[in-house]
Amino acid sequence: MQSEHPADAVLLRHTPYPFYRTAAQKAGLRALLTMPDGGALMVSMPTGSGKSLLFQLDALRSRASEPNSCSVVITPTVSLALDHARTLSKMPGLEHSQALIGDMKDQQRDELLNAFRRGEIPILIMSPEFAFGAARSALIEAAMPAHAKATSLKAKLRSFVIDEAHIIESWGRGFRPDFQRLPGLLAELRQSNPALNLLLLSATLPQSARRILRGAYASTGPWLEVDAATARYEFDLVVQSYVTAEERQAALDFVIDRVPRPMILYTTLAAAREGDEADKRRDERVSAEDLHRRLVNRGYERIALFTGQVTSTQARRRIVDDWADEKIDIVVATSAFGMGIDKANVRSVVHACLPEGPSRWYQEIGRAARDGHQGLAVCLFTRHVWKVHSDVSTAYSQALGSWLTRELAEPRWQALLQSRSQPRWEAGRQRMRLDLDAEHEGIKRTRWRKSYNREWNMALINLMQRAGVLEVLSVDTQKDDGAVWDVEIKEPGLLEPDSVTLWDRIFTLRNAERAVAKSELDAFVGIMSKAVDHCLISDVFAMIEHEAGSDVARCGRCPGCRAHSETPPRSIRCMGLERAWPGGPRTGPILLPLGATLVVPADPTYEKGLERLVLRLASVGIEQFVVPDALAPEVAHTLAGSTERLGLVLSHGELIGEAQVVLAGFATAVLMPSEAAPAAALLQRCLQWIAARPALPLLVVARPEQEIRERRLDQLVSRQAPYDEAVLDSLSASGGLAA
Structure with a gap:
């Protein structure tokens, strides 16, 4: 349900848009454009509301007055970075924006960063790993005042943007700690440029993510939240569970043959790993590769496969471009595809799985109907049966499986200690280098052992960082040659063979986090398993956006609403737009009585x-x-x-x-x-x-x-x-x- 809102002059002056897409977009942009120097703005708006316009217009306005001003956008996925770059390449004034991605050769990457230093790139898009790695020195230089850098280095860093900010909690907890290290980088950049502004963007902000973001950024300067607290109501929803994969596959074939396109077909699994203990049980799940192969064999041609494991960066770029140019009707994907990708006319999202939580499901169905017209969201999953791998058991495994047990964590840490470089003292801080490929005794031997072991070591170090006993200073990950992390030891007792008190502290945090995740997933599985008893949109959205509470209208278009003859709401109110910066700026002389x-x-x-x-x-x-x-x-x-x-x-x-x-x-x-x-x-x-x-x-x-x-x-x-x-x-x- 989109609605047009009158433009401000600044929108008409710098963009071709004659109006704002939603009230939330207008409120968010006005808050950004009136932000005091050194401020931080957190904006939560429904998918399809036009969040990207915030940093686009901010950059355009800044470049109009300061030709060398620039912004940095941190994104979680390559596909989103490529999609942003594709969109910006078509916008006058921002067409020289670039995405810094992993498949670039060293020379190409260096040329891009040098162009950024010279102020030639309005918006530079990158992952947090690049921000702490190859691009770090360029960001620091861009934040410096003009007198402190070489004459040719004219870039002036104005804005630091974190897109899809909700993933700071779930992804940072798992295998990508740099999401939770970004506040430190922002603080370092502000040492050179105290006026640097921060923009946090998301379509969904669960309470756990809000707490982390507020704790990390709200005390760094002026802070404001614009939260539309508005659910999406463009979808007709279908949810059904099955006992066997055969039953689900028959229903899936029926759906795929009939739903409108363009369509995204999501599943949870990429290629199965050989030797997994789970493979000894009957498996009622389906991988993205299997689904793609089946559809190709059934005659589908305008189709692409997109997963984090098997899709190269070059292939991802081609898929993103072809998808935008209407050359693909169906993308079969894991969650590596879709977050934030701006294709307005996606008509259907089909899940051949049960997502591991309400946020992922809600984010992914939000890929559809971004143009405000009708969309279809279908979720077909296999339910839990004893000693059978189902989509429900996989959801629990993914949501709860990234927490180590204490019995495995302590020997892993001892193995990491044995692999470390000699501890060194720098500026009064004790640092060391850890080899992420260190293995403890008894680790299972499989073809995937090396990457599997590395991921668990990453998860352990992330947990220890959240508990405050160490801090990850830098990450150097090379897929073939190894991975090493530099860390600072915050608690010297970690270097002792027996530090019971510290491990008690670490696992008190771990157990609390896991309990929250399990409670959330229990509620989500209960809703999806008995969809006829719930309004899926209002109940799931209320789970994610707790602050919206009971004000979320019933959708009228899901199994539960149809069963109870509920009708769609006639109008939807955006909430949380009544907030403004305290005081407010005065940009010119006041010629009138106050x-x-x-x-x-x-x-x-x-x-x-x-x-x-x-x-x-x-x-x-x-x-x-x-x-x-x-x-x-x-x-x-x-x-x-x-x-x-x-x-x-x-x-x-x-x-x-x-x-x-x-x-x-x-x-x-x-x-x-x-x-x-x-x-x-x-x-x-x-x-x-x-x-x-x-x-x-x-x-x-x-x-x-x-x-x-x-x-x-x-x-x-x-x-x-x-x-x-x-x-x-x-x-x-x-x-x-x-x-």
């Missing part, structure tokens, strides 16, 4: 002279305009052609309707309607706003004799006499009445 003042327009109907009125208001320092709904586009276009820096425009409906987009902290003019009820609501909202910001002016543009609640406006708005519109010209020419 507080509320009445201005009498030459034409109270605004049918003639609207452009002149708007430009007059802008000339005396008004930067935010609240106008009748029908006039908002004209006002925005007038401001776009002026010298206004932002030219913020809110319609009456946005301010007093269901969305209630917040007023920013700027000098503001409100063009009052003639109808009594909306005029009263609008005036009340604006007077409340100015009462909280007495250092700003508010101009109420209306006839003085207009009555609200049986009182004239000139008696309600201010104690001083009204200004005629024409007086604004003399105020502008003379430098104003107040500063």
Whole structure:
């Protein structure tokens, strides 16, 4: 359910978009564009709401005033990085943006980073591993003031963006610790550039991720959250479980042959690993390779396979491009594909598995219907049967299996200690290098032993980092030659053979984390297994976004809603948009009295002279305009052609309707309607706003004799006499009445 919202002048000036896609997009962008220096903004918006426009417009506006300004975007997957780069390559002003990815040759990577240093790359996209590795020195140089670097190095780092920020909790807990090390990198960059801004973006923010993000960033400077707390309602949903793979496969064939395309077919498994103990039991799961092979054998041609294990970076690039160019109808994928990829017209998402948690399921069905039209989400999974591998058992294994037992953790740590370099002291800190391929005695011998062992060692070190007993300083991972991590020892007792107290501390944390994950998964499996008893959208979304609570409307389009004759909601309210930066910036001289003042327009109907009125208001320092709904586009276009820096425009409906987009902290003019009820609501909202910001002016543009609640406006708005519109010209020419 998309809705158009009037543009601000800054949107019209720098992009081809005539309006904002959603109220959440508008609120998020206004918060970003008015952020104080050194601020951090966390934005949660539904998939398809246009989150990427936030950092795109911020970069475009920055480059317009500072040609060498640049931004860095941290992404979790290669596919998302490639998709961002593809989109940016088609945007005038950002077409030289680049993605730094793993398949680049050394020379190509060095040339890209040197171009970034010179200020030639507006947006550089990379993984956190690159940010701490090959790109680290370039980021630090870009953050330095101009006088501290070579003349040719003109890049000025303005914004640091973390896309899909919710994965900091789940992925950082597993095998990618650099997600949880990003606050340290931000702090290092801000030592050189205290004004560096942070933007955190996500479509879903579970409480566990919110706590980590707030704890890591909220104390680093000004902090604001914009949270739409709005579920997606474009989907028809089908959920069904099966006892055997044969039953599920028959249903899957039926669905694939009939659902509208483009379609993404998700499963949990890539190629099975030889020798896994689990393979001795009957397996009712299906891998991505098996599904792809079956569809090709059945005659499907416009189809691609995308997994993290078997798809090369070059192949990923080709798939992302072909998918965007409508050359592929079906992508068979694991979760390595799809996070944040912006293809608006995906019509169907089919799961031949049970995702390992509500966030993954909700994120992946969100790949569909991003254009606001109807989408279809189907989940067909095998349920738990004793001594049988099913999709349910796999979900539990993936969600709960990345926690080591203490019995295995301690010998793993001893093996890592035996592999270490000699401890060294640097700047009063004890550091050492660990070989991630160190093996403890008794490890099982399989073809996958080396990578399997390395992953568990990574998980152990991540756990120890979260417990605060060590810190990962750098990661050097080479697929063939080995992997080493440099760490700082925070607790010297770790180097002792028997440190019971420390291990108690580590596993108290581990057990608490695992209990939360299991409780969440239990609830999700219960919902999906008895879908007819639930509204899937409202119940799953409430699990993820706890702060939305019971306000989430029932979708009317899932098995439970159909069984109970629920209908889709007629309108959806975005919540959490009423937040603004405290105080607010003053970007120019204030030429008007502070507080509320009445201005009498030459034409109270605004049918003639609207452009002149708007430009007059802008000339005396008004930067935010609240106008009748029908006039908002004209006002925005007038401001776009002026010298206004932002030219913020809110319609009456946005301010007093269901969305209630917040007023920013700027000098503001409100063009009052003639109808009594909306005029009263609008005036009340604006007077409340100015009462909280007495250092700003508010101009109420209306006839003085207009009555609200049986009182004239000139008696309600201010104690001083009204200004005629024409007086604004003399105020502008003379430098104003107040500063």
